[in-house]
Amino acid sequence: MExxxxxxxxxxxxxxxxxxxxxxxxxxxxxxxxxxxxDEINDAYRMxxxxxxxxxxxxxxxxCDCQVLYKNNAEIIxxxxxxxxxxxxxxxxxxxxxxxxxxxxxxxxxCSHCGAAVPKNARFCSKCxxxxx
Numbered sequence: 001m002e003x004x005x006x007x008x009x010x011x012x013x014x015x016x017x018x019x020x021x022x023x024x025x026x027x028x029x030x031x032x033x034x035x036x037x038x039d040e041i042n043d044a045y046r047m048x049x050x051x052x053x054x055x056x057x058x059x060x061x062x063x064c065d066c067q068v069l070y071k072n073n074a075e076i077i078x079x080x081x082x083x084x085x086x087x088x089x090x091x092x093x094x095x096x097x098x099x100x101x102x103x104x105x106x107x108x109x110x111c112s113h114c115g116a117a118v119p120k121n122a123r124f125c126s127k128c129x130x131x132x133x
Contacts, residue, residue: 030094030115034087041083048076091115 051073070077094115109120109132116127124131 030090034090037083037087037090041080041087044076044080044083048073048080051076 052069055069055072091114092112095110095112098110098115098117109118109122110116111118111125111128111130112133113130114125114128116125118125118127118132122132
């Protein structure tokens with residue numbers, strides 16, 4: 001084998017490793033972003049639960065007005081809704097990216113909910129369990 005052939009092969013191997021590493025890092029960044037958003041939602045749920053709990057302890061349940069509970073917690077509820085929408089948007093973007101990268105793949109498709117690769121004939125995603133559309 002000539003030195004130029006060896007260099008060429010080493011260059012291709014290096015590019016392959018670079019692409020694989022880049023894809024892995026992108027996946028980790030996306031997972032981290034989704035995890036952070038989910039943590040924010042969980043914190044908001046805890047705040048909402050604590051707020052409702054403390055209010056329910058101080059009011060007469062027989063004359064309870066749910067509108068008051070809602071109004072007192074509307075900001076937290078809006079935050080939860082906002083974070084849920086952000087998570088859905090990130091998942092849609094991941095699914096679109098995955099589909100774009102693998103347009104020519106005939107063996108699999110991608111979940112529109114979580115972006116995971118699933119066999120074309122699958123009815124449900126093996127990662128999130130949602131129906132494959």
